[in-house]
Amino acid sequence: MSTPTERKVRVRFAPSPTGPLHIGGVRTALYNYLFARQHGGSLIFRIEDTDSTRFVPGAEEYILESFRWLGIEFDEGVSFGGDHGPYRQSERRDIYKEYVRQLLDAGRAYIAFDTPDELNAKREAVPNFQYDARTRMQMRNSLTLGPDETQRLIAEGQQYVVRFLVEPGEEVHVDDLIRGDVKVMSDILDDKVLYKSADQLPTYHLANIVDDHLMEVTHVIRGEEWLPSAPLHVLLYCAFGWVDTMPRFAHLPLLLKPDGKGKLSKRDGDRLGFPVFPLEWHGQDGTVCSGYRESGYLPEAVINFLALLGWNPGTDEELLTMDQLIEKFDLAKCSKSGAKFDYVKGQWFNREYIQRTPDALLAPTLDAILRSEGIAQPIERVEAVVGMMKMKKINFIKELWPLCDFFFIAPTYSMDDKFVRKNWKEGAAAQMRRLADILTGLETFDVEHQRQAVDAWAAADGVKPWNAWRVCLVGTGKGPDMYELAAFLGKDETLRRMQAALDALPQV
């Protein structure tokens, strides 16, 4: 038999369709993707829907669309095909039944009839009650009832569960790629429920191990919240006799709340004003959760930001493309401690990516905003504005509108504006009249011709007309280089605004 390291790398991301995909889940998927790509392996998309009561319609599609947007690609699984299917656990009932049977026959599991109510009562009555070697002989199960009575109850239609029989006194080792050798005594483990007769489905633990085995998964890369149940999973591999091909584990540090304590949760987004989901989510109860896409994040920025939360390449590089991440990613370099979710830095990543993205790709976003403001412009004009303005201090394209409205709407003039007061001083009106004359005389109204003419005059007369000119064209202290702005507005509009300013402002 081959060892996991010799086998072709196969990893999986296996969410349960109970709602929108959490940003922590996105990071887990990303690490799996990077790992798979780096090793020329496969990434599998499996749906873990063994809890029929928590199924949420639309969640699966939402998850798929999120990964499409982010550029995380799967090789096989639900909606991708592959020869290890089906990849939806609810479609694998018969497979699980077979393996439950195996465990039962081997005496590694047993049938229990205790109802949820009975168990709750027990937990109330006995402090720290746990269904295990110390207590199982006091419960209603096949061990205490005997085979005949067990068969009779089943035939009678009593609901039951199958529990894993954990032998005490054993030291269980979880060999974790990030944390090293994690030891746990089997005594502290409880006899976990593996299968429920009520819906004919296994629980996570059983389905997970059976599927990972059958799908030939070589590495299980998942969140730290699974570390406590990892020993149980190891024991299951042992019980099935699959230790030789047991996957290697890597438990990732958790994403923590930016403030206070605890792991990042759904509600923190609304509370602190940043998305915790990749895409906007519309719940059935009418609630809407904001998404990174709709908030104006570029997928590359989200990927880069997430990749560095819990891992780093060991160098000072921070801006990394997906290809670079694939090349540099290393599970051994993952940190062990949880990372507070620093969304301010996430915004910085977005700013960096906006500045690196071609104007033509950014223009449609601004164009949509302009249209919502009732401004329709040829897309080339919008693109030009993006080009002039994207170096401003903005984290999102939507922040551009208040900074660039003057491109499309003639300003009003007021001495109440600090910038106007400061720059519409003695001689300003005369300067602007002279400037208007110069501009009027220009045959070609582009940046270079303006610069030549105006700079020559400014140098000869020793004047600095630019700020007063900005008052005329913008109305206040913002905007791009004056020549670029004037060229964009065109000669007519430029002169019109200058005249309007001269009419409206004091003749100083």
Added chain:
RNA sequence: GGUCCCUUCGUCUAUCGGUUAGGACGAGAGAUUUUCAUUCUCUAAAGAGCGGUUCGAUUCCGCUAGGGACUACCA
């Protein structure tokens, strides 16, 4: 309560026994500038505590403290 994991600037982190403990975000200051920005320069800012091991510990070990996760017929 029990079990496990974790602990370097406010935050994300580098350091794999010997460093002026480095970088980034954020903050502050300055320079440049045709406004706002950009860019550039600089500043403040950290090894939880206590014991060991060692010639030498941020680094290895132990204890304490703190944080986190798990403790369902949920994943």
